[in-house]
Amino acid sequence: MSEQAVSALPGAEATGVVTVREMGLQGMVSLRGDLAALGTVVMRLTGAEMPAVRAMTKGRGIQVAWMSPDELLILCDHGAADTLVADLTQAFEGQHHLALNLSDARAMFGLSGNASTLRDVLAKVTPADISALHPGEMRRTRIQQVAGAIWFETETEARVICFRSVAQYMFDLFTVSAKDGGAVGFNR
Amino acid sequence: MLTLTCPCCGISACETELAPGGEAHLKRFGPGSPDADFESYLFLRQNSRGVHFERWRHAMGCGKWFLAARDTATLEVFGTYSAQTTEPPADIIAAIRAKRPDWSPA
Numbered sequence: 001m002s003e004q005a006v007s008a009l010p011g012a013e014a015t016g017v018v019t020v021r022e023m024g025l026q027g028m029v030s031l032r033g034d035l036a037a038l039g040t041v042v043m044r045l046t047g048a049e050m051p052a053v054r055a056m057t058k059g060r061g062i063q064v065a066w067m068s069p070d071e072l073l074i075l076c077d078h079g080a081a082d083t084l085v086a087d088l089t090q091a092f093e094g095q096h097h098l099a100l101n102l103s104d105a106r107a108m109f110g111l112s113g114n115a116s117t118l119r120d121v122l123a124k125v126t127p128a129d130i131s132a133l134h135p136g137e138m139r140r141t142r143i144q145q146v147a148g149a150i151w152f153e154t155e156t157e158a159r160v161i162c163f164r165s166v167a168q169y170m171f172d173l174f175t176v177s178a179k180d181g182g183a184v185g186f187n188r
Numbered sequence: 189m190l191t192l193t194c195p196c197c198g199i200s201a202c203e204t205e206l207a208p209g210g211e212a213h214l215k216r217f218g219p220g221s222p223d224a225d226f227e228s229y230l231f232l233r234q235n236s237r238g239v240h241f242e243r244w245r246h247a248m249g250c251g252k253w254f255l256a257a258r259d260t261a262t263l264e265v266f267g268t269y270s271a272q273t274t275e276p277p278a279d280i281i282a283a284i285r286a287k288r289p290d291w292s293p294a
Contacts, residue, residue: 053198067250068252141205142205147247
């Protein structure tokens with residue numbers, strides 16, 4: 001399966017005041033259940049601590065993000081997602097939970113550039129307070145007409161995930177927002 | 189613009205990130221209940237001008253329902269609280285009383 005998998009917009013890239021890239025295949029596993037009861041297994045399988053509210057934690061090549069009071073998103077290698085789901089399902093046998101490989105239902109974009117310009121490009125298309133968002137936190141929000149989540153890997157490198165069905169819209173949106181001359185100087 | 193703080197994820201969410209769910213604290217009258225109660229459950233709302241309790245869903249965020257107390261005339265928000273409550277909690281009532289001394293719960 002995975003060797004035939006194609007990401008939403010393979011190789012799409014646009015450069016303006018910041019560079020927008022479609023990040024290719026990204027493993028994403030949704031894990032739902034009583035978060036208080038999931039921590040030990042998540043730690044064992046991913047090496048990542050249970051994230052606090054809205055936080056992201058890092059494990060062995062894996063990131064775990066807090067999505068809602070009963071949901072985590074595990075970001076892993078695309079090829080490792082099915083195995084992780086199988087391991088989670090086995091570990092939570094008999095316990096109320098949901099582990100699902102959502103990798104191919106999603107798209108991920110990377111935006112990189114000057115720290116303040118990057119924040120401008122994001123802030124123009126979302127009501128979220130981007131100036132208050134820092135590495136280690138994921139902000140789920142509205143990105144113009146669609147739902148998405150934004151986080152910063154570093155101050156100069158942002159990631160955006162959205163549903164695959166709106167990947168083209170998201171790419172076009174950021175391309176316009178990042179056009180030359182598009183910095184508004186709000187975030188300094 | 190209305191900004192409500194989601195008690196589930198702590199985000200101050202803009203109105204456009206939320207989905208409105210109408211009046212809060214309705215008591216359901218289902219099949220078998222008297223017609224008048226059923227009608228009131230389905231159709232009759234306070235529609236108050238002033239203090240109002242509402243349901244909201246953080247649709248473009250954590251996806252959870254929560255309740256909010258606000259003034260429909262001034263858009264002033266008195267507080268938000270868990271959807272798993274059948275009546276406004278004491279701290280919300282106190283917050284409303286502090287700003288609207290002549291208000292009393294219906």
